[in-house]
Amino acid sequence: SSELTQDPTMSVALGQTVRITCQGDSLRSYYASWYQQKPGQAPVLVIYGKNNRPSGIPHRFSGSSSGNTASLTITGAQAEDEADYYCNSRDSSGNHLFGGGTKLTVL
Amino acid sequence: QVQLVQSGAEVKKPGASVKVSCKASGYTFTTYYMHWVRQAPGQGLEWMGIINPSGGSTSYAQKFQGRVTMTRDTSTSTVYMELSSLRSEDTAVYYCASQLGADIDYWGQGTLVTVSS
Numbered sequence: 001s002s003e004l005t006q007d008p009t010m011s012v013a014l015g016q017t018v019r020i021t022c023q024g025d026s027l028r029s030y031y032a033s034w035y036q037q038k039p040g041q042a043p044v045l046v047i048y049g050k051n052n053r054p055s056g057i058p059h060r061f062s063g064s065s066s067g068n069t070a071s072l073t074i075t076g077a078q079a080e081d082e083a084d085y086y087c088n089s090r091d092s093s094g095n096h097l098f099g100g101g102t103k104l105t106v107l
Numbered sequence: 108q109v110q111l112v113q114s115g116a117e118v119k120k121p122g123a124s125v126k127v128s129c130k131a132s133g134y135t136f137t138t139y140y141m142h143w144v145r146q147a148p149g150q151g152l153e154w155m156g157i158i159n160p161s162g163g164s165t166s167y168a169q170k171f172q173g174r175v176t177m178t179r180d181t182s183t184s185t186v187y188m189e190l191s192s193l194r195s196e197d198t199a200v201y202y203c204a205s206q207l208g209a210d211i212d213y214w215g216q217g218t219l220v221t222v223s224s
Binding site: 033035037042043044045048049052054084086088094095096097098099100101 | 142144151152153154156157166168202204208209210211212214215216217
């Protein structure tokens with residue numbers, strides 16, 4: 001199917017680790033990228049490719065993939081990590097596709 | 108530095124068309140693809156399509172086929188996204204976003220398009 005499925009909401013205690021997942025058939029063929037979006041702001045790329053961080057993205061963000069599931073892990077979550085997170089990959093025709101997003105709350 | 112500057116907010120009536128512009132600077136315009144992504148109020152990101160600024164070739168999400176047209180003007184390093192037959196569900200913030208690296212990595216500030224009678 002040409003869909004990417006994410007849990008709508010997740011929470012993590014300050015300083016703890018959280019894994020945000022993205023499921024879809026296309027992830028067997030394509031890596032996912034991950035975007036962070038805070039209210040009123042444009043998205044920011046945090047992970048791309050196998051597990052690459054753009055310049056300026058903290059080391060606590062990492063990515064992984066297994067089968068039809070891609071994951072974004074935040075190790076030692078900070079208050080400023082509270083945001084919406086979207087995965088992005090390709091569909092069967094090679095066009096881009098976003099997941100529905102995960103709203104992360106840092107407790 | 109890379110900058111994508113979009114045109115201002117628009118209010119349109121149902122059935123009308125809207126054309127949003129996105130002026131790029133800080134890199135070689137014709138070298139990198141440009142995407143359009145929209146976000147309805149309180150909703151997630153939705154990929155609309157992509158344009159190759161070099162030759163002008165495009166690929167659109169199936170949902171928007173027949174309603175969206177993406178073009179570019181290499182003389183001004185500007186891409187355009189025109190959406191026709193607007194309906195209330197098209198009310199959203201529309202973003203242009205470039206792909207200088209492996210994926211969509213730089214975003215414009217967004218343009219709010221409101222469709223209301």
